[in-house]
Amino acid sequence: LPAPAAAMEAAPLVSFGVVADIQYADEEDGCDFWGRRRRYYRHSLRLLRAAVEVWAAEQPPLAFVVQLGDCIDGVNARRGAAEGALERVLAALRRLPVPVHHAWGNHELYNFCRDRLASSGLNSRPAPAPAAGPPAGPPGDCHAYHFSPAPRLRFVLLDGYDLSVLGRDPASPSHRESLRRLRERNPNENLNSPAGLKEPQFVEFNGGFSQTQLDWFDEVLKFSDENQEKVVAMGHLPIHPDASDKVCLAWNYEDALSVIHSHQCVVCFLAGHLHDGGYCLDSHGVHHLTLEGIIETPPESNAFGTIYVYDDKMVLKGRGRISDRVMYF
Numbered sequence: 001l002p003a004p005a006a007a008m009e010a011a012p013l014v015s016f017g018v019v020a021d022i023q024y025a026d027e028e029d030g031c032d033f034w035g036r037r038r039r040y041y042r043h044s045l046r047l048l049r050a051a052v053e054v055w056a057a058e059q060p061p062l063a064f065v066v067q068l069g070d071c072i073d074g075v076n077a078r079r080g081a082a083e084g085a086l087e088r089v090l091a092a093l094r095r096l097p098v099p100v101h102h103a104w105g106n107h108e109l110y111n112f113c114r115d116r117l118a119s120s121g122l123n124s125r126p127a128p129a130p131a132a133g134p135p136a137g138p139p140g141d142c143h144a145y146h147f148s149p150a151p152r153l154r155f156v157l158l159d160g161y162d163l164s165v166l167g168r169d170p171a172s173p174s175h176r177e178s179l180r181r182l183r184e185r186n187p188n189e190n191l192n193s194p195a196g197l198k199e200p201q202f203v204e205f206n207g208g209f210s211q212t213q214l215d216w217f218d219e220v221l222k223f224s225d226e227n228q229e230k231v232v233a234m235g236h237l238p239i240h241p242d243a244s245d246k247v248c249l250a251w252n253y254e255d256a257l258s259v260i261h262s263h264q265c266v267v268c269f270l271a272g273h274l275h276d277g278g279y280c281l282d283s284h285g286v287h288h289l290t291l292e293g294i295i296e297t298p299p300e301s302n303a304f305g306t307i308y309v310y311d312d313k314m315v316l317k318g319r320g321r322i323s324d325r326v327m328y329f
């Protein structure tokens with residue numbers, strides 16, 4: 001049998017769908033900042049709908065879908081089209097009979113302030129909070145939370161724009177602190193430019209994790225260690241340089257990695273943002289999988305996947321330009 005079919009003989013503990021960087025806009029094709037990559041703004045919704053059809057027909061049924069951020073493109077904001085574009089993406093996802101967990105990316109924050117995101121369909125934090133165990137999420141407006149879809153298995157969604165100059169009121173202490181951190185490491189006039197930086201991830205279109213979020217993450221992982229759980233963590237921004245280029249990382253990705261590496265439980269980190277995708281198995285045995293983005297996927301292909309979780313591995317069945325992969329724990 002070809003992998004991953006050979007690795008998929010038994011019923012999984014749970015299976016879920018993954019998709020990243022849809023960046024839908026009702027616009028003609030465009031390209032990235034450097035003019036090198038074509039961006040298929042309008043086709044991206046069609047590719048998402050095709051993914052939804054495949055996920056909805058899966059047997060056994062999926063438990064949930066993870067949308068790894070940037071579901072609509074920043075061009076919508078400039079055209080006053082953000083609400084309509086978001087509604088079209090959410091309507092496509094509503095055809096699924098299962099919950100969708102949404103990471104927040106830079107393009108969400110080009111289109112909406114955090115308060116609007118919190119009141120929108122992109123707020124996927126489950127309510128009510130779990131009765132036992134660590135707090136559902138960090139205090140404040142951070143879109144981070146955890147959930148357990150099966151015994152001994154926990155997912156943690158992180159908010160890589162908790163520290164960010166995007167989506168926050170410029171007069172707020174959090175914005176001021178984020179801008180201070182960014183300017184400290186990025187002296188460029190254009191804060192989106194990584195030119196000449198020692199730490200090229202310090203650009204405006206990235207963000208970072210507050211200490212409050214990291215402390216909460218640490219508490220969740222301590223609980224998971226104590227309860228022999230396996231943890232899949234995820235967010236828009238990659239946190240390992242070998243699963244990303246030098247720019248597309250969370251500002252303080254090293255802090256998130258040290259929290260993960262101080263525990264036994266984390267088996268995988270899922271991210272988007274880098275549209276070419278990436279993968280590495282780190283020195284502590286954690287798989288870092290960065291999903292290829294729909295937005296730069298030609299209309300005749302696609303970029304989504306299903307992940308089957310077993311006791312000893314996760315099996316990714318990729319569609320279109322996402323490759324199959326078996327990730328052993």
Ligand SMILES: Nc1ccn([C@@H]2O[C@H](COP(=O)(O)OP(=O)(O)OC[C@H](O)CO)[C@@H](O)[C@H]2O)c(=O)n1
Pocket residue numbers: 032033070106107190192193194205248273274275276
């Ligand atoms: N040197 C640069 C690079 C970018 N910009 C501006 O920064 C914003 C973000 O770029 P964009 O390509 O839109 O971000 P994505 O999240 O879609 O993609 C991330 C990775 O590149 C994909 O692999 C945008 O406003 C650019 O204009 C800049 O000013 N200077």
